[in-house]
Amino acid sequence: MNERKERALICRAFDVGLSGLKGDPFLARRVLAEAEKAAPARRKKRLPAMLIAALVLTAVTAYAVGRGLLSPRVDAKRLANQALEEKYGLTAAMLGFFSQDSQGNDGRHWRVTYDRGDELGEKLGSYLVRVTDGQVENVSWTLEGKDTTGGFDAEAWGAEQLGEMVKITAATHDMNRFYQKIRGENVDLYGGMDEADAPAAETEEWMQETDAEIQAQADQLMKGLQEAGKASEERSAFTREELVGLGRQGVIDAYGLNGEQQARLQFEDTVFFPAYFSAGHPDGHPVFHMTFQSLAEDGWQEGDGIYTVEVNALDGTVEYLDYDTTLDGNG
Amino acid sequence: MQEAGSAADGKKERLAELAEAWQDTLLKLCYVYLRDREAARDAVQETFLKAYWAMDRFRGECSEKTWLIRIAVNVCRSMRRSAWFRRVDRRIxxxxxxxxxxxxxxxxxxxxxxxxxxxxxxxxxxxxxxxxxxxxxxxxxxxxxxxxxxxxxxxxxxxxxxxxxxxxxxxx
CATH class of the missing domain: 1.10.10.10 (Winged helix-like DNA-binding domain superfamily/Winged helix DNA-binding domain)
Structure with a gap:
């Protein structure tokens, strides 16, 4: 099929498939009403070095009793991850195959869930951890009691299978084979694990040329993003460097990274992973968004991946933390 | 005061123009991202709110469409990462x-x-x-x-x- 026909079919699909979506005639009015609710700018106060040191010390001390500078939501997730490792032997990498969420209404009671809304999820089940006032109350799995012996032919896939999935995807970056297995297709789950994944020479060269071409325009857009966050940056009580330090410590605390893993953890501020300020929900307080990447030189290892962090730029708490192992390709 | 008032009015007018020109496009784009009508509407409102705040700093480095799409994409990505969103089965x-x-x-x-x-x-x-x-x-x-x-x-x-x-x- 040629591209013209392809384009015509896909355009028609969009026009038909989304034909019932209509805009809001009062959108501009709503937006202006929201804009007028935003908090007025305050002068940025730079904390003196001694106070920063005391703040970090407080964070270390507080971490000793389990809270650190992690918000209650993020800390609930940390406790939940720990509880799942203790009860079921699930590492952070294994949990990376699930969608994770912490739900709580009052800041004290949290419901941390791990699930996967597809056919693979039917094999993996879902995990639930309840946390109250910083204590884990309950840890459960929807497939409790199912037989997990027998490798990938088992009735349910638990830690054993998840551990193998980590190894296989670290080597192959291919999740499709697990779906094929579930569907009963003939598939070699461990196939291709020794093969190198290097692009062809001409592809490499072309990729380098096009990367260079797009860089200038992407830089301009990133500049726009940074400009948009200026108002929030002006309200921040911390400098960027201080916020990066707080974010990094949050990642280390939340995931218990060892010395080697900490050494691989690199702060990113690029066109692909920009660091920037914005106004957070629900009150417009300034938030600093940042990304850390970790990748061992000889291939993926535990702790590697992309950590996305959001830090409250008024009080330094880590409000959001997400760990993407990069092993699971589906968005 | 009068000048400040005129500038603010100009910005409001610009917002209305952008909303009229791009709202439907962004609504459908956000729906494709989020696969939920109400979430898409929230994302569109958030997108225009961010655009309104950033409007003074936009110097035409790219087309308006690319600028708004960029904001919408980031809004949708934030929504996808946070809160209850990821728990719901969004197959359509x-x-x-x-x-x-x-x-x-x-x-x-x-x-x-x-x-x-x-x-x-x-x-x-x-x-x-x-x-x-x-x-x-x-x-x-x-x-x-x-x-x-x-x-x-x-x-x-x-x-x-x-x-x-x-x-x-x-x-x-």
Missing amino acids: TPEEMPLAAEVRDDEAVDLMAAVLALPKRYREAVTLYYWQDMTVQEIAAALGVAQSTVSVRLRQAREKLRAALEGGEENE
Whole structure:
């Protein structure tokens, strides 16, 4: 099929498939009403070095009793991850195959869930951890009691299978084979694990040329993003460097990274992973968004991946933390 | 005071113009990202709110469309990462598609369902390339990725959609 026909079919699909979506005639009015609710700018106060040191010390001390500078939501997730490792032997990498969420209404009671809304999820089940006032109350799995012996032919896939999935995807970056297995297709789950994944020479060269071409325009857009966050940056009580330090410590605390893993953890501020300020929900307080990447030189290892962090730029708490192992390709 | 008032009025007028010009496009784009009507509406409102705050600093470094799409993409990504969003099964069946009442085109609906079932990174490339008629370069700029990344994603998306596309061609 040629591209013209392809384009015509896909355009028609969009026009038909989304034909019932209509805009809001009062959108501009709503937006202006929201804009007028935003908090007025305050002068940025730079904390003196001694106070920063005391703040970090407080964070270390507080971490000793389990809270650190992690918000209650993020800390609930940390406790939940720990509880799942203790009860079921699930590492952070294994949990990376699930969608994770912490739900709580009052800041004290949290419901941390791990699930996967597809056919693979039917094999993996879902995990639930309840946390109250910083204590884990309950840890459960929807497939409790199912037989997990027998490798990938088992009735349910638990830690054993998840551990193998980590190894296989670290080597192959291919999740499709697990779906094929579930569907009963003939598939070699461990196939291709020794093969190198290097692009062809001409592809490499072309990729380098096009990367260079797009860089200038992407830089301009990133500049726009940074400009948009200026108002929030002006309200921040911390400098960027201080916020990066707080974010990094949050990642280390939340995931218990060892010395080697900490050494691989690199702060990113690029066109692909920009660091920037914005106004957070629900009150417009300034938030600093940042990304850390970790990748061992000889291939993926535990702790590697992309950590996305959001830090409250008024009080330094880590409000959001997400760990993407990069092993699971589906968005 | 009068000058400040005029500047503020000008900004409001500009917001209204942008909303009129791009709201429908962004609503559909956000729906493709989020696969939920109400979440898409929230995302559009958030997008124009961010655009309103950033309006004074926008100097035409790119087209308005690319600028707004970039903001919308980031808003959708934030929404996808946070809160309850990821827990809900967001597979869209043809019966759940937001169709206008008078529409009757099963092949188009099936193809749209196939697009909505794609992993996010393919879905966004297909949406911006085919439906929004953006170039690979513009898409790379809007998404903040390399041009080669966009090309690879488009190729892979076509492979995944092949069956649905060929079904449509047979019935032309």
